[in-house]
Amino acid sequence: MDLIITEKDNAARRIAAILSGESAEVERQNGVNVYRWGGKRCIGLSGHVVAVDFPSEYSDWRDVEPVELIGAAVEKTPTQENIVRTVRLLARDANRVTIATDYDREGELIGKEAYEIVRDVNDGAEIDRVRFSSITDGEVHSAFDDPDEIDFDLAAAGEARQIIDLVWGAALTRFLSLSARQLGDDFISVGRVQTPTLKLIVDREREIEAFDPEAYWEIFANLVKGEESFDAQYFYRDEDGNEAERVWDGQRAEAVYETLREASEARVESVSRRTRTDAPPAPFNTTQFIRAASSIGYSAKRAMSIAEDLYTAGYITYPRTDNTVYPEDLDPRELLDAFTGNRTFGEDAETLLEREEITPTEGDEETTDHPPIHPTEELPTKGELSDAEWEVYELVVRRFFATVADSARWEHLKVVLEVGEHRLKANGKRLVEPGYHAVYPYFSTNENVVPDVEEGESLALTEIRIEDKETQPPRRYGQSRLIETMEEMGIGTKSTRHNTIEKLYDRGYIENDSPRPTKLATAVVEAGEEYADRVVSEAMTAQLEDDMQAIAAGEKDLDEVAGESREMLERVFDDLMESREEIGDHLQKSLKADKTLGPCPESGHDLLVRRSRRGSYFVGCDGYPDCEYTLPLPNTGKPLILEATCEEHDLRHVKMLAGRGTFVHGCPQCKADEADEEEDRVIGACPECGEGSIPPSSRDGEDPAATAEDGQPVEADGGELAIKQLRNGSRLVGCTRYPDCDYSLPLPRRGDIEITDERCEEHGLPELLVHSGDEPWELGCPICNYREYQERENDSGTDLESIEGVGAKTAEKLAAAGVESVSDLQDAEAETVANEVEGISADRVRKWQAKAG
DNA sequence: GCAAGGTC
Structure with missing residues (x-):
């Protein structure tokens, strides 16, 4: 039997189709697709199916000095058991194995990993390697007609990277985490790719903080020719003879402005036209x-x-x-x-x-x-x-x-006008040949129309404007600009760069979009700059790339390169260990600063954002347990501390991040005070315990008010419904007998609520109007409103596509196998789903189940 | 539980 191994299932399926002339059939073994035709089998891995790690005696962070990891052995263990098992099974019966992983360095390493799995159970089979850069008939056939061998040197280059990354990353991560006493989920991580990326963001923030704005002025004029008018801008020649528009001297700007205001016309000094070719963009990487x-x-x-x-x-x-x-x-x-x-x-x-x-x-x-x-x-x-x-x-x-598509063509028109000794200019552009823009509407094709004028012509000068401006600090990186910069610096890969940024968010290093570094991030970068400059600089990657080249070319070997790198890390640790406490203190202070809102009104210690044992966020005093002062925070989202500060309480404002439901909470002290001052506004009887309420036993089960009850009839205790403002900023319609009766209905956080005279026929409650913005929003009866809201939630809440990682196509496949909603998925056996749905592994199903909660 | 690199 001949066995073909590819890097992923998708490639296996397509290669099997090409080689078999579309006759290959798929069967599932251990939940893995195996394509078969004649005496051939083809299986796809899932990238690396083995991973490097230290032996288990190194796994307790507290028992092992981080420095010991530098000399520790590095082992490979299977991470995708099902796939490894299936490859072994097939390999036993194979006479010939063809490695058809991706045609790049990492593909060579993945191929070598497959080779080792095969050799482990079969030392006689012939093992060869094919290379092609796109899975098309021609390329695949010619690659298989003339197979090559695995390039073990190239694979070793990849292994050097694995070892060096693990040793540096793990040793430094453990060192920082232990020195700051941050074990568990909140460890402090460092790595060859993530830390230089973080430094980019931190450096930009440093530039922004150090920025000293400078005032300047710009002067514009409007010119009229017949029916048409256009804007022109004042310019002058600077010391180097270049055109400059910004006037740095206020008095001079004012003088120019006054001169222009006194003039009534401008003479056209020159007109220049040129056409510019606008070439279509390159294909997408x-x-x-x-x-x-x-x-x-x-x-x-x-x-x-x-x-x-x-x-x-x-x-x-x-x-x-x-x-x-x-x-x-x-x-x-x-x-x-x-x-x-x-x-x-x-x-x-x-x-x-x-x-x-x-x-x-x-x-x-x-x-x-x-x-x-x-x-x-x-x-x-x-x-x-x-x-x-x-x-x-x-x-x-x-x-x-x-x-x-074809290139586009623009016509540029530049008009220079003179008003006495001053000059104005207008730049016009027109798209004369739309070319590729006609099929690709994502680039701007804004035109700026300047009418045809002739040299020597006089135009009426109207509307002189002077604008006072300031130079702006550099902008923060957006995510895509960050990825482009990483690519330019040569750090990360096409498959990992976007994950690296995500990782920085998860680790508490960056917040918001565009990302802004936390104090912790700055402290980590500072520690890196002082003690382990290699790991915060792209130089480490550059050196590694050189070494990998040398290994691939057979000029150096893996042990030599890894050994040099380990020695370098030893020297880093010589300095680090001496400053352990200092580094730890600085990290801990920064961690606290990231959580600090401002002074506690009772004890003067810091008020911090904390997390209760149940996982909800609140504001508590750093002086606890001596000071027990607390303030509540909204119960949805993750708090982000803003730069804006409340003038009255000297507390930073808080924003709650909750995807589409993100909102600014503001000063938590103000919010609590507002709630304390706001009177409850009664709108009717409580349906649960008020006058004329119906005992739950006889109520319609669909009624949203029928929350969990023990089924016992409730005595009417005269509870009333009131609009309440809570100290955590939320607002609701709730029973005045709270906490004895916890009946409640949600209300929007913002806007003034007006109680109208109209009543709901079904529930007898007044219809509510919410005033925020221009048009008031008719919320109506709060019970009806809540019911409609729940129905909408039910419709979308069962949608499989609401789970991250499930696209429309996958949802369709799942539905075909009888898994139509989130709850279906949660009830299903992962293995069963994997066996019924092609191309979906049990592991993947389990991940979705975990995400669905 | 650490990294970065595959893949999903």
């Missing part, structure tokens, strides 16, 4: 795809997650690639042809096909890993995809269109 998706509102993580779903569904090519040059066997005409007749894309595809020559653009980076991201010839219908998936799909399709 991962970074440029993320950048484009971010310009239409998708975070890096979301964009990648949607792209992965579209890839798994077969609509786009592999989304993790560095390549920006289409492979030779991609025939643009053939691919465009697949879009003709399509409702959304047909017309554009047909227009593009009408041209004689089609030459796709090329980017600077050409790699062997995968083709640039482009649509496949299989088209989804709009209904098959969610709105977000469709938007991202359309972006990928239109980018492909753009890369085979």
